[in-house]
Amino acid sequence: MLYGNILTPRGWRLGTLEWRDGRIVAIGGEPVDPTTNAHPRLLPGFVDLHVHGGGGADAMEGGDAAATMARTHVRFGTTSLLVTTMTAPLPDIRQALRDIARTMDRPPAGAARLLGVHLEGPYLNPGKLGAQPPYAHPGAIADVEALMELAPIRLLTLAPELSGHAALIGQLRERGVRVQMGHTLGSYEEGVAGLEHGAHGFTHLFNAMTGLHHRKPGMVGAALAHADYAEIIPDLLHVHPGAIRTALRCIPHLFGVTDSTAAAGMPDGEYRLGEQHVTKCLGGVRLADGTLAGSTLTMDQALRNLVQIGLELDDASRRLSQYPADFLGEREIGRIEIGCRADVVVMDAHLEIDAVYVGGDQVHRGSSTPNVSTTPQAAGASQEKHRCR
Known part of the structure; x- marks a missing residue:
């Protein structure tokens, strides 16, 4: 009590x-x-649908990485999460999924609940990879089904403009997989079409997608005009507070994610993000060329950031718990x-x-x-x- x-x-x-x-x-x-x-x-308890790592562990390492992540993030209030993979050669993705499934079969004590996998790639646009390694390619339902046999894929990020992806979105929806559009060079029209085909939302809104211009609204414009749900990284580095507030006025169930890396909960230094080497410094994580590469954000800090930019505590809390749970169809958490x-x-x-x-x-x-x-x-x-x- x-x-x-x-x-x-x-x-x-x-x-x-x-x-x-x-x-x-x-x-x-x-x-x-x-x-x-x-x-x-x-x-x-916070529900984080986009977690690549934490406590020095990266999801693509396999082994006990998912357990380390879950034990790390629970210290910051995350009670449920999706382990998020990276674009990589398919053998590496398969091994990571096997190890995630093994951890889920024996849930670690003193840890956040593992809800399944967010597959972020490899079905992304090679021209908008951000910090993702260069192994992106179009997907097909048979490819995804083979991966689904290894671990419970609950959420999948793809670029809707790639060949065959309009049909893939609908096929994934039929199989109960949530689809978000991200790492995309798609137009406004292609974003709207993706929603019409059954996509549920957008991955790290504003980042790694075509931006808003008044004559070319882009993928951001499609999200602001039509989305009911979208995730955003409220670390105040990935997205300016003014852009967050814009999205809040437009997207009813905008929710926060950390997109955190192995560097979350760790001191400044060198870490891994998939096969990439990244550096944690000054509160962010970057590739050698300065590209933002995930974050060091934790959900308790996300809450404080949202309150800092003007949200009431109850609203900020819902966007880190109830809304992501609802998005995933989880009615007993959040x-x-x-x-x-x-x-x-x-x-x-x-x-x-x-x-x-x-x-x-x-x-x-x-x-x-x-x-x-x-x-x-x-x-x-x-x-x-x-x-x-």
């Missing part, structure tokens, strides 16, 4: 949060403005609601982490201890009746 300012889908409540067998069973208390007290903020998994981030008034719970188990504890005690009067207060949906 925890006591504090609880963020539910229907607003803040000051009271008790109870769970049993890893699921929320009661939410007590009354509506509250959390800025009026110093009690902890109890937020839904929200504090009766029947949902007890994935909770406990933060102080300065939005620093006190504790992290995954399925009701405390897997990380900050420098201060959250108030886990309550009183019979508090426990008996009015309780939230809505259920996970």
